[in-house]
Amino acid sequence: MGVLALGACGGAADFEKPANLCETEGARCVSASVRDLLAVDGDTFELRRLSGSGREERVRLRLIGWDSPETGDAAACAAEDALGQKTEARARELFEAGSKVTFLPEGPDRYGRLRAHVYLDGDHVGWLLSRDGLARPLEEGGQVDWCG
Template sequence: MLSDRWAGSARGPVRPLLSAFRKVRRQLLFTVLACGVAFTAVSILQTPADVRAPAEVSTPADFNAPARAPRPAALPINVHDGDTIRIGTERIRLLGFDTPELGRNSRCAREAREAERARDFLRRSIDRARDVRIERDGTDRYGRTLARLYIDGTDAASLMIGSGYARAYWGGRRDGWC
């Protein structure tokens, strides 16, 4: 006969492993359940109240009412210089005209003064307008959007050139302002 030490040797060494496996399995199951409960609680708490609330029943009169789409809020237009504007992070080069360069890009004091006048005129024109429209037309080599700007139905190029703040320009070499 086998000694007591080796009795049940086929099952003897396996028992401690099964016990450890069951312990790990219980801990893992508890952890998964706890995470599931926590996730569900957080999901419920972060759901907007109007989604959790019961839906209102519409009356037949609601179906006959004309649809009113809210008017989108206009983004502010920042006039960088006489021929470049910004809307949010989008830089837009206005087509059809060229104005003097501002700041470091100006070649003389006269050009800098004229650039400020052109910028201020465009800014005032946009600020006073009831309707401002932009028609985008691709991008230039600097990544700016190319576009036409309409101020109360008038093309900004016509407005700027007609007022003496700009010259007609369609790309290529430009004449200096000094």
């Protein structure tokens, strides 16, 4: 398993803007209002909407191919926790300023979250956060070191 080591305080990085896979013909994307989406952290979001029977449904979405710093007990160090809190706040700001979220689901991860490419008004959420140094693309099977 490879590890992509990147410093937590490195600031904004200039990662290539990913294509919106929901614009691909035949893509089975789901659309929702950003008002239905909550930031759990920078790479996990919770979609809340009413089902046809009027019951609230909750689905956790995990960004495919991107990582953001963790908070609390999940953080590996105090610097990661602080950056994770900043990331969570920035994700909320982005959702409050946006209008439409679309996502392309690709099945559950080992924690039961639905792995998905998530787009806010057409832009990938991981890429939007990366512009502020708050998310990084993952190498296959790797993880980001936010404490380095």
